[in-house]
Amino acid sequence: NAGVMQNPRHLVRRRGQEARLRCSPMKGHSHVYWYRQLPEEGLKFMVYLQKENIIDESGMPKERFSAEFPKEGPSILRIQQVVRGDSAAYFCASSEDRVTDTQYFGPGTRLTVL
């Protein structure tokens, strides 16, 4: 069984460009979570999605950030008009169940904004 897949692993953008981060959950998992991690810091919750629904986006900035998890295809975290402060590692995790199941993490996407 393939684990959680994220791509790209590394992404470099100039200020003002758009960044699209993709996450394919583990097979059979319908719950996806996005986290952001700055160097030497913990994982900060951004958004929790279930197929075609955003369940909790309380950790995601209201402007420039959006997320989706369509019926078919990967979950996408989209950052518009990136700024240097968006440089971070973005991790995606998936679980089979909403509450009781373990979250399995992908390898992350390292975003660098020049």
Place this chain on the structure above:
Amino acid sequence: GQSLEQPSEVTAVEGAIVQINCTYQTSGFYGLSWYQQHDGGAPTFLSYNALDGLEETGRFSSFLSRSDSYGYLLLQELQMKDSASYFCAVRSNAGKSTFGDGTTLTVKP
């Protein structure tokens, strides 16, 4: 809201036992998880406690006291490869997980 506190750094020697504490304040608490992360790589699940008491998985054990809003991760027979960051995370009954800032464990020979 939810907040967690854990020590920022812990150092121990090979073969020793180390305990990493985690205290939390939260609403809608469902369970406490522990994750390990090496060098900024993918966090990996270690253990989960929903009920009070000790859960043992090989060299790692985790404890939870819901009444004290407190838990700990116990690592026994430390090995060099255990050097990593360890995160506690509170799971809410709405499905959201809030992570602590992590404890960097350094194992010395």
